[in-house]
Amino acid sequence: MQLRLSRLVVVFVLLFALLCSIAAQTMTPNDRPLLGFDRASTAAERALEARFDASLHPEDLRSWLKRLSARPHHLGSPYGKENAEFIASQFRAWGFDTQIEEFSVLFPTPKTRLVELISPGKFTASLTEPAIPEDATSNQQSEQLPVYNAYSVDGDVTAPLVYVNYGTPRDYEELAERGVDVKGKIVIARYGGSWRGIKPKVAAEHGAIGCLIYSDPRNDGYYQGDAYPKGPWRNENGAQRGSVADMPLFPGDPLTPGIGATANAKRLDIKNAPTLTKIPVLPISYSDALPLLRAIWGPVAPEAWRGALPLTYHIGPGPATVHLKVAFNWDMATARDVIAKLRGSERPDEWVIRGNHHDAWVNGADDPLSGQVAMMEEARGLGELAKTGWKPKRTIVYCAWDGEEPGLLGSTEWVETHADLLSKNAVVYINSDSNARGFLGIEGSHTIEKFINEVARDVTDPEKKISVSDRQRARQILNGSPEARREARERADLRIGALGSGSDYTAFLDHLGIASLNLGYGGEGDTGGVYHSIYDSFDHYTRFGDPDFAYGIALAQTGGRTVLRFANADVLPYAFTNFSDSVGNYVREVGRLADDMRDETKEKNRRIADKTFVAVFDPTETYIVPTPDAPVPFLNFAPLQNALARLQESAQKYDAQYVRNARAGGGKLTPQTQQALDQALMQTERAMISQAGLPRRPWFKHQIYAPGFYTGYGVKTLPAIREAIEQRNWTEAEEQIILVAGTINRIAAAIDRATAQMK
């Protein structure tokens, strides 16, 4: 009997445990407190977000897109000014304290453009994108910027042509193996494979005297799908404008590196501006490229170099001899940033900054207006909430940037002008740019990876009625590597990409160390084929981008939630174990990079010593056996690994303490402590920069993320170490390991100070 009773007790205890566990499991995600909120403030936030969602209307996006893309509106254009004023008027109407901030920036526009084949045969490139009846704004020639690359130097050169594929450093190694030298030649590269500005930069480093960049149909033309206007892809006359300034050195106005391009700023002489190209550059369509490529003989290009044109790709040099002449009006333009603020009620000196540029190369319906109109709708929604009494805890700043296309001018000059205030006040910068049907893409600072995952779990995909997070997860399961697939299934949060460059977050993140995000939908809408052409129009976007603006609304919901939560949170929603997890990956990657280079060097040198290359190459073709590389030494990664270990411990402690506090109701923290914690958290981001900056490019100060010196947009994580290894600069690699380890230790210390605030 005794025994039976005690058994009964055990059964009851087990049953109770089971019920508790079921209760915990059946708690819906919406019952869980949001990061930075306690249970009560979470409920209020969710109610607010429901009202926010209900206020969003796709018709707004459509009418704004139609209006803003009605005429060409590049930097300095009359319609660009009208657009800035229209956007500012809207923000004012929604209750934002709005102003237009002006900067005076160098903005060359074409005076002369000439590409002609001198021999064999004669051909003059049209350099023109013609109007087509199916596209209503394509006929606005008088206001369209012609096809050109901004910040090319003036030049008048005649020389044989060499086809250099994408024009990356690796491509020049292949040329060298085939005995082809570009010295004194004009190179023709295809778009893709790297950011466009890398092509003339690397060409000039190898002695080329001119650079043409063309759009191969393989990359964004008929090979991908039907060409415009039948389908969305680039047609034979479509060409890609774009900046070729050396932005990996510094973005923004070429004459005012590091300082705001205000009226009275001290400016460099144009002839001393280091980010202008060294050689003349011009982009062309494939109909203009075809006669040039057909006239190049010499070795057949390697398989990976071949595009989709109906010809045999040869490398040259020549016999195609080309005359390239470009001259520019080296004028100053006024960049007009629209800055709209909603003052924080409790912590006005903590700024949540949201931005999207408004300037385009031509009409720019997709790039940037698809993001711009979603951001505007988001701001309108916030304005409505504010009119019904809601007040953000922190200050919200909406920014519609000008001059992004020529070189992130509007955002960079604004950041440089207000650097001190921003360093003190900015808690996050949230960027968007183009947007279309498809999957949520997120890149950003890994300290807010956990936060943005919560946001993505709460936004519903308009096509599939599942969360945009689950849809992205499913995509990684289908298309990712086995490792990505495993992570997509097993990791609590989707891993977000690191930020390189290519849009307006660059100055915030890389120059000042402000945690940043870049958000945008895509992957189903086909807008790549009209990128930076006159055909990036309302007509194109509403056929192929996001016809019913459902993904514009999804972006407004995503960006709006991000802003609202950052503005309303009790404490800033940073978390650090996701960050230390990604830094751990980067540390392993740079180690593996050195190991792989060591193996590859050994293998290459062995092949040279064993005469393996000599045994294989076809003696009827030119082949230059490479010279051996010095062996790759073993580097001392220990300082980095020790710093990582410390970071992991600090991250773990913060996140654990945060969870303990949250479990305890979060009530322990007074508003003063919360504010102090916010300040401490901001400092964890600032600790990621070093005032000395990266080697040879001090403007770039972030030690975890940077755009690659030879990739342009593509990110290099732990850039100082990674690029030193890639460049085989072992001394610098060893030095930078120590410096970056120091940075990581300082980040850990800053996290520890934040943790201390919670105790």
Next chain:
Amino acid sequence: MQLRLSRLVVVFVLLFALLCSIAAQTMTPNDRPLLGFDRASTAAERALEARFDASLHPEDLRSWLKRLSARPHHLGSPYGKENAEFIASQFRAWGFDTQIEEFSVLFPTPKTRLVELISPGKFTASLTEPAIPEDATSNQQSEQLPVYNAYSVDGDVTAPLVYVNYGTPRDYEELAERGVDVKGKIVIARYGGSWRGIKPKVAAEHGAIGCLIYSDPRNDGYYQGDAYPKGPWRNENGAQRGSVADMPLFPGDPLTPGIGATANAKRLDIKNAPTLTKIPVLPISYSDALPLLRAIWGPVAPEAWRGALPLTYHIGPGPATVHLKVAFNWDMATARDVIAKLRGSERPDEWVIRGNHHDAWVNGADDPLSGQVAMMEEARGLGELAKTGWKPKRTIVYCAWDGEEPGLLGSTEWVETHADLLSKNAVVYINSDSNARGFLGIEGSHTIEKFINEVARDVTDPEKKISVSDRQRARQILNGSPEARREARERADLRIGALGSGSDYTAFLDHLGIASLNLGYGGEGDTGGVYHSIYDSFDHYTRFGDPDFAYGIALAQTGGRTVLRFANADVLPYAFTNFSDSVGNYVREVGRLADDMRDETKEKNRRIADKTFVAVFDPTETYIVPTPDAPVPFLNFAPLQNALARLQESAQKYDAQYVRNARAGGGKLTPQTQQALDQALMQTERAMISQAGLPRRPWFKHQIYAPGFYTGYGVKTLPAIREAIEQRNWTEAEEQIILVAGTINRIAAAIDRATAQMK
């Protein structure tokens, strides 16, 4: 003192050992006895080979190639008969006992060929390869076979067109995912990705009513290099003739499966001939395909399906509607095999058989004459040796086959006619076909892998003056997988490929179990672009194939050494550890195949259950979620593994015993024992076939190698097991594991009997 003396002794002993070791190491390869020879007979053999090499002249190859390719010489043509008679006269002049053996075979030639686009628009395909001034024989229209696929049925069909990529089973899975059904449609497939005969076979299995096969410039046209006559590759009008008989069922005359097509053979009715296609088929050039492909709409083809034509590849179906009409003269033709014998002096009933076909689709300079003239020079060299007194120990049989192109007719009918004698007497069959500049390619039976490696080590590459073996090894190091690279550096012998089908070794190996080799140089000469076209001409070959016939001589040296060594060896030069090594790989592969399919099935079913596909696909496009597959069971591979273990042991014992005998001078074996050993060795090959043959295709009797039922030329090793697994027929897989294990045990037993002969 005592101590010192003993030390001195030790030093002397060590010094002596060192000197011995140096002596062993400095022994040149030429001092080592050849496989099958003792030291004395090796020296004699090497001396003979030196005389043989000295007798070879490239001018012979050039003049024969010019003569034999002077006019079209397909099966049944007047010039084909002249060529056979010329070749026979040459062999007779060189001292061979020569005859022409005739077979009467079904050989349809075109009566009607029509391809027209009915809508949208009108277009009639030219179906013509025009003469070009740069190619002297291209204007011989009256004798040229028009472009067609032999053994297509007659047909007259009109239907919408569907683009099916290569037309493999996997391609139809992709079509199904996109909701595209070919039932009642005409398919258009591109050449490549599988043997051509698979395309109409699989299309018909899926309900298509007609099949066009075109040559995409991506595969062998301007994408690869300049088109003929500027360069070697297929031009816009070049098209590929070829057989589409269902040769994986059985090759040879469609009316006489398994028996020789002699005058009085019992023949099937044409309407009952199982290897004719089920639907009409016609090959076309890309200039004829272009208007058809442009008129196909519907889903854009997946990236891997896209060729190099300047259009967006769509799948359809339609709207392109095509009328395809073909009708043939269903005539009998006479195949003329030239059979030339040099009787063996000691073991005349052991036959070393060497062959290359002489028929072409048109002028066939590369295919097959480049191999044919090398083989003729080789035979002439042997004839010269014979005239100076050399006598082969075994009988040598040179064969110039007719009717290879339509379906391996000449070789298959000869093998079927003489099956009993060949089973008894044939010790090896050595094939060649096309030949050009480059690297020695070897495929064959792994029992002679060690032997052919010795040959390859003794032939010098004419361009690099290193052995052709070393050059192939270097190529594998540069281009191979990490595993292939490791093997190329570390394995004593180059691993040779297994034989599928595609040339005249098929009946010898697959039907009778005669150890076979296929030899040919290539990889630098560019002849693929004129394959089976009128442009495969003397003019083309002497510009792009092997202009100075240096690789023709290399092939004569390789083939000649192979014949001479097999003919002269004291004992047949088989060895078995290389064989058991490769069989071990195959056993692991089929196990891994089942494991991989199990994982893939699990993953696919999980994606279906988790709605992963549903979450990702673009709702504006058709996507049919696949149905789950039954899980892949674990199969009992133990019988196979046990048989493999036994084979490995038997192989090891034979090779070890052979080495012991060789060390002992080989003198232990009397001529009678040697002959008995030869017989035992022949039986090891015969043990590889099973009289029942493969499931559903009893003509194919080899249990280790077969052409794939759905690949055509591509080999399937352990075919009965591998294909059962691929087809998800688990019951058959289990049955075949037991049967193949039995075969492997019988091979092991046969090897043991050979080993016993040496003791």
